[in-house]
Amino acid sequence: MPLTYDEITTTLRAAGCVFAEDEAALLLGTGSDDLAGLVGRRVAGEPLEVVLGWALFCGLRIEIDPGVFVPRRRTELVVREAARLAPPSTDPVVVLDLCCGSGALGVALAHVLGSVELVAADVEPAAVRCARRNVGAVGGQVFEGDLDQPLPASLRGRVQLLVANVPYVPTEAIALMPPEARWHEPLVTLDGGPDGLDVLRRVAAVAPRWLAPGGHLLVETSEEQSPDAVDAFAAAGLVARVVVDEDTEATVVVGTLVSAPAGTIGG
Incomplete structure (x- = not known):
């Protein structure tokens, strides 16, 4: 029965x-x-x-496949804020989703914006396999490799929206997470290093080479980490601000590239 x-x-x-x-x-x-x-x-x-x-x-x-990070509701703030910042244009918006996991951020932006040129990347093979189904369904591409390492050079200086759901849990706090996350999601998707910001700093550092002038980087973090995250964005040459949604306890740091770094476009 x-x-x-x-x-x-x-x-x-x-x-x-x-x-x-x-x-x-x-x-x-x-x-x-x-x-x-x-x-x-x-x-x-x-x-x-x-x-x-x-x-x-x-x-x-x-x-979502086994071994792939499950997107959280609070991360929807990244999508809402990115959509608000999308440039008004008849051309497709160029979107890059780093640390893409299942591809949820890029796919959601594709649905909200309607017309995008979507590229995503992740270091985890299981995530890449999963993301290729999700992202492929909206006409995007997914590359496998560490952060921006596998991206095509033709993308440099063209990205208008760069979103990244980076791991930001401090290493010592991993043990305090719910068992279903600790046991069933890859450690690389959770562990952000000693202060939780190791990957965020790396993403901020590489973002200017991919962003178009006026382009935006959006990364989720915690409210407590946001001042240090803003400093990391500023060190990379981005003008940073913090967006908070109290209902979902979500915090997103937004960085804007005011002008292109030397040698970026066409580099």
Whole structure:
């Protein structure tokens, strides 16, 4: 006999799932022939999005594979702010999504803006495989490699919106994260180094070579880290400011390239 809604809810609630009723409905909605297996995976601690095979982000279903970072709701602030900053033009907006994971940021921007030239990159092979499905569906490209290392030279000096969902959890704080993140998401997607800003600094440092004059870099961080993040952006030659959404407790640092660094365009 297939599991019922009440049976799934009871099982999930006993496992500590706070939103057991909602999760039960979503699992039933998969129509899977192995519903008991899906419930068992969730009870064992796998993120619900991984069990379902998708995450809801900016109203879109983004495909999620095992071993791929699950986009958080608070990160939607990056998309909203980037869309607000998009230049008014009849030409496609050039968007670069670094540390792209599933590709959620770039895909969401493609849907919001309507016409984009989207390029994404990630160092994790599993993320790249997943992102190629999501990003490919909106006509974008995904490259595999460390930060900007695999990007085509033709992109230099042309990016109008550079978004990056970098890891920003300090190394010592990883142990305090929920088990489903620690056990099922790659450490490289969580660990931001001693103060959580190692990757953010690297992204800020390389951003000017890719940004067009007037282009913007947007990176999520924590409110406590934002002053140091602003300093990192300034050190890279970007004019920085902080955007906060109190409802989702989201903090985004925005950096603008006022003028192109020497040798960037066509370099």
